[in-house]
Amino acid sequence: MSQFAAHSRNKIPVAGSDSASSGPGTSYESNISFVRQMLLLFRKEDGKGLSDIFQKSMVKELLNLSVAQITSELPPFPKEIKPILEAFITLNQTKMRTGDQKALFQCYYSLLQTWNKYAEGMENWVMQPLAAVADQLVKCAERADEIKSSQASKRSLNFDSSNTNNNNGIEEENCLTKTGRILDVSKRLCLTDRNEDGSVSKKVYIYYFAGLQLKIYSKLQNTALAKNLEKVLASKSKELPSIREIPKAHAVRYLYFSAVVKVGEGDYSTAYEKFQLAYQLSHQSLGKKLKEKILIYLIPLTFIMKRKIPKAQALEKYERVVTIYSGLIASLRTGNLAQFDRFFSSFENFFLKKNLYIAIESLRVSVLVRLIKSTYIINGSSPHLNLNLVTKAIELSTYGSSSGNITSLELTECYIANLIYEGHIRGFISHGNEILVLSKVEPFPKVLGK
């Protein structure tokens, strides 16, 4: 088949064609007319049409073309488009030639550069194809970095230790880091658009790029950059479109990653609001997987903010959420420290990665309060609670009845002092009498998150 193609192509004399072999492309004429169509889309400012083309995994019409051919063949077109065409042709020809993700990343990177440059003088129709290119750049960077890290781990195993000279002194930056930086340029395009007319302003796309960058930073575990981005957005919040007015998918991604940053900062109330909004926006339109992702944050945050535990039926259909949180929910209800500790240690790494570690850890305090309150009630709600009784309760709850582990009175006192300090208990410890003297009014007040 490719022979046929080569044959038909060879009939047409091509100036400056240096690639002797022809790929699985179509005829030269149809290739040229494809480019003509592309240029037409540029002229019509058809963002959707262009974004469709730039999303294609491979554009076979471009495999045997060069920009020189295009300019000689077609009527003059704006010279600003030329770099984009050039980069796009290189990308497609590289794709055909190699599967090397690093090389492809370079191509996508240059392509986004050309789009960034081109978009400067344009209205917001250019943002759709630009965003499509950015999206693919991120995906390609992820693949390239994965390959690199797996190769690096292989190499370090059989490294020649005699060569200690500094050939490896400067470590190469990974692709995601580079991507994060070039997206700054795209984001700035949106931020600095002075166009008064909101319907053509590029500002609509700000949350698209911010969300993409936050996603990258979260992958790179770079909280500093993420916080910085949030700061910049907050300072410009007045000039930006409302999050409810932009495409839902953009909004949800941004809200999600922005809320994750807030959880890490310990700002639970803002995080809670953002997750809630993201959940509302995604409620009808978006898939179960995404909702699960949001619920993983919303469940602990709802407890922290409102002291509310979700009902079992409400969660039933989200199996993943149930698997993770059933232990937590039960221990919060019963004050079972052992159960909480089991739950926490089995998902420790998961929570570390999700920025949730400290938030979840704070729930152990609630389990502890629950336990002490139960002890108080069982003891007849007397304002004088024997500390030895509490110690025994903590010991049983932490280790069960069989083990020989002993909780000391001092540890109990330390726990209770902390609970008083944080306002979970009203009262004071009488060290000499070994009792906790509780307030007659509301000895265990509800402490809501701030």
Place this chain on the structure above:
Amino acid sequence: MSHNYNQVNPTSLNSRQGSNSYYNNNPPVGAGAPPNQPPPPPPPPQHQHQQQQPQGLPQSLTSFVEQCHQLASLRQFTPEQTTQMQTQLRELIQLADTQNKIWVNDWDSQSIPALVPGVALDLVCNTQVATTAKHVRANNNNGKIVKPKPKNNKSKDSSIVQMDTLTSKSAKRARAARFEQESMLRSSSPVSAASASMNTASPSPGHSSYHNDFDEEAYARNNKPLIGLSQTYLKNYFRLTSAPDPMNVRPLPILKQTLQILLDKYTKQGEKYTYICDQFKSMRQDLRVQHIEEEFTVIVYETHARIALENGDLGEFNQCQTMLTSLYSKPGIQGFNRLEFLSYKILYQLFTGNIDSIFQIRLGLTQRELTDDFIAMSLKLVKSMSQNLLNYHEFFRLYSLTLKTTKRLIDQFINSIRIKSLAIIVQGYKQLPLEFLLTELRFHSEPECLAFFAEYKLEQFMELKNDKVVFNTDKARPTVLGFSNKARKIDIKGQI
């Protein structure tokens, strides 16, 4: 379990002196060996010639052979590599002999493939191309002796073979030649060409206009390593203001002995920390300008870090810690104490409130690393100091189990943790016997405890009740809370 931890001895300064496996494994460059002693066996041809016709060899040839061996020991050649090098030397000298070029050849510019990969095994006068290599630079200086001048050595180390000093003229000439050769070599790649031009021009006027000081770090990064020629063990630290002079830089074998001398001075002779610290800094500088990054470098930084902590110098400790992190990641460095020092990093981040970076470290640890005694201990301490619940009871219990460097590191922050704990305690109690605080906050002695209370102006809240000293937490509350709020702002010099 806790007992287990107690048995772990962080490699201490004392144990390091006697039984350091590192030194024992490397006899050729061992700390005890005089640096200039040629490793056995010497190449036979040279030996014969010297025996039969004493004046038959040029000085430059002898020093060339000597330098080759020195380099071999510097690079810690394996026996196979050494034999290969000796064979090449022998061939080369025989070649010179048969071609009658022993006196013609420029031995100062000579190099051999065993030391400079890619170079042909031929006499330099035959190739007509000025080959160059790092070791040749050293040769340039060494070969053209103008005036052997004994150095004025104040220290008792003068028994060591003295290197010949250069007159400034020949030094300049040698350096000029070196730069020429380097830029020739470097012009092959654009990046290195740029750095070469920087090198020649240093200190360049453009550079100094925005940076008053000579940038040591940048110099070390951008320049080829030099080989030090200094044979003096002890050297005060000076911040470099220009490119380092090889005559003032100590090569690795000397530095190895320097470390021993310093350790003796510190542990046995009770030398002051300011002096020891200064000496360590100059050692670190010499290592850096020579790009020496190997186990010995690690030992220097680790030792300095420990000594710095013993003397409450968090700034130096931090600098060493930062460097160690990067050293441990270098291929070819075993990093026997990597996890120990990682545990210090974790603790340091804990006390400076940088919990995020602890989490990042944690995520990078394997299951096996998590069970390491040092790591496990530091993570337990992290857990006890959670911002959700400051478990001071557990924290101070763990603290009492720590040893040596770990304990010293915690000691740097212990009082601020005590005041934070006290802030919680004063909220929970109306009064407390002093004895309880003494044990709960693990003061080592009653005077230490009283000193602490005096420091925070809390002794006024001590009362005597029924022959017992009681701390009136109720009254002390505002004072304690004031201090604990202040303690949050920790001011520490040095980088993280």
